[in-house]
Amino acid sequence: MSNPTRREFLKTGALSTLLLGSGIAVAGGCEAIRQRGKTKNVIFLVSDGMSAGTLTLADLMLRRHHGRSSNWVRLLEEGKVNRGLMDMASADRIVTDSAAAAASWGCGHRVNNGALNIGPDGTHHKPVLPVFRDAGKATGLVTTTEITHATPAGFAANVESRAMGETIAEQYLERQIDILLGGGHNHYDPEQREDGRDLYEEHRQSGYYIAKTKSELMNGNATEGQVLGVFTNGHLPYTLDHQNTPELLENVPTLAEMTDLAIGNLSDHPDGFILQVEGGRVDHAAHSNDLGGLIYDQIAFDDAVGVAMAFAESRDDTLVIITTDHGNANPGLNSAPDEHFDSIREFRHTNDWIRRGLDTDSSLSQIQERIEYATGYEIPSEQAEFYRQAARGTYRAAYSSMNSTAAVLGQILANHTHVNWVGGSHTADYVELATFGPGSEALEGFVINTQLFDVMTEAAGVAEFV
Numbered sequence: 001m002s003n004p005t006r007r008e009f010l011k012t013g014a015l016s017t018l019l020l021g022s023g024i025a026v027a028g029g030c031e032a033i034r035q036r037g038k039t040k041n042v043i044f045l046v047s048d049g050m051s052a053g054t055l056t057l058a059d060l061m062l063r064r065h066h067g068r069s070s071n072w073v074r075l076l077e078e079g080k081v082n083r084g085l086m087d088m089a090s091a092d093r094i095v096t097d098s099a100a101a102a103a104s105w106g107c108g109h110r111v112n113n114g115a116l117n118i119g120p121d122g123t124h125h126k127p128v129l130p131v132f133r134d135a136g137k138a139t140g141l142v143t144t145t146e147i148t149h150a151t152p153a154g155f156a157a158n159v160e161s162r163a164m165g166e167t168i169a170e171q172y173l174e175r176q177i178d179i180l181l182g183g184g185h186n187h188y189d190p191e192q193r194e195d196g197r198d199l200y201e202e203h204r205q206s207g208y209y210i211a212k213t214k215s216e217l218m219n220g221n222a223t224e225g226q227v228l229g230v231f232t233n234g235h236l237p238y239t240l241d242h243q244n245t246p247e248l249l250e251n252v253p254t255l256a257e258m259t260d261l262a263i264g265n266l267s268d269h270p271d272g273f274i275l276q277v278e279g280g281r282v283d284h285a286a287h288s289n290d291l292g293g294l295i296y297d298q299i300a301f302d303d304a305v306g307v308a309m310a311f312a313e314s315r316d317d318t319l320v321i322i323t324t325d326h327g328n329a330n331p332g333l334n335s336a337p338d339e340h341f342d343s344i345r346e347f348r349h350t351n352d353w354i355r356r357g358l359d360t361d362s363s364l365s366q367i368q369e370r371i372e373y374a375t376g377y378e379i380p381s382e383q384a385e386f387y388r389q390a391a392r393g394t395y396r397a398a399y400s401s402m403n404s405t406a407a408v409l410g411q412i413l414a415n416h417t418h419v420n421w422v423g424g425s426h427t428a429d430y431v432e433l434a435t436f437g438p439g440s441e442a443l444e445g446f447v448i449n450t451q452l453f454d455v456m457t458e459a460a461g462v463a464e465f466v
């Protein structure tokens with residue numbers, strides 16, 4: 001008979017007891033068993049597509065202009081977290097996408113890019129939120145993207161393709177995920193769903209409270225019971241645009257506000273909870289070489305880290321995992337006088353906002369004016385011409401990934417910020433991992449993405465429900 005795998009081993013309580021009693025050390029197993037059951041709650045925070053440079057830039061912005069470090073770096077400074085470097089490869093690629101990345105944590109298996117908790121051989125793996133639910137714990141997903149987007153879905157859904165947003169929304173309801181907060185009205189609205197189903201009404205009948213605005217989320221009705229909060233069609237706005245658009249500020253909650261609400265609600269549950277929190281648009285900003293989008297969304301994510309840690313540090317039963325699913329575009333500050341970096345704090349809007357107001361017919365002066373309004377930079381007409389060429393599809397960079405309007409605008413602004421980018425897609429870099437609380441001891445050093453599933457389920461004592 002071959003040795004049992006770690007998961008099989010933990011499923012068999014009798015064997016665990018026997019080995020504990022005999023004091024035999026089983027590789028990787030004993031520490032987890034000692035922690036078993038001590039972890040009542042798990043909070044998993046993901047800054048999607050956060051390169052190491054993104055963590056640095058957000059921390060520098062906070063230190064220079066807000067007189068404090070980021071929560072993430074503070075935890076490292078104070079020695080409160082275990083730090084790891086994690087390999088996020090998927091089953092079929094060195095460079096993962098967000099679906100395969102979230103699934104590696106969500107079910108403990110590497111799947112192909114684009115798939116959610118269905119292996120290359122077609123095997124459906126039970127995701128971690130249903131595992132915790134079957135063990136009697138409450139469950140929640142909070143994000144700044146559509147709530148059906150790849151990262152939250154990786155913790156709760158089984159679909160062949162991440163593009164199946166309508167099916168993912170149905171699965172959340174069937175699987176009774178208790179708290180769902182984010183964007184994605186399009187996947188719940190009968191007018192926009194292909195099958196015409198009114199998923200809001202189905203949630204209401206199932207007992208969920210529905211919130212579609214910030215005030216509906218904050219009016220006290222969402223503090224207990226099941227909650228579906230959907231605040232925008234598509235993704236929530238970038239933080240920089242959110243902060244500078246009064247209507248959005250009034251109607252859309254921040255990630256930290258949603259996280260606070262979710263933790264307050266879920267922590268009333270007597271048997272504990274698991275909550276996934278995603279700063280999902282850090283990834284989108286990186287894809288678009290959009291520095292204002294990137295830094296302020298990373299800071300908004302870090303605010304949610306602060307909320308989660310305030311809860312976890314006040315008790316001894318909560319495992320917190322803070323990480324990212326992959327690098328993206330690897331931004332970095334090149335050597336230049338510091339005032340270039342400092343000028344970023346004058347930004348009013350994202351590059352996304354700039355690009356949305358321009359098209360192939362925009363004049364050079366329109367391009368210059370819109371960039372100046374959003375960033376404060378006066379750009380020369382020869383650079384506006386590069387942008388116009390990109391909009392018309394005629395711009396040619398030596399590296400063809402840098403031909404898009406997004407990449408060209410990123411390069412133009414880099415002349416002022418001196419923050420530049422290596423491309424517009426996910427990168428292979430091993431990622432930062434910071435963990436706190438019971439069970440986190442197992443996550444120091446070099447970590448393989450699938451280990452997080454085992455650590456969560458073993459630490460919480462729910463492995464028998466896998």
Ligand SMILES: [Zn+2]
Pocket residue numbers: 049098283284287328426
């Ligand atoms: Zn991405």
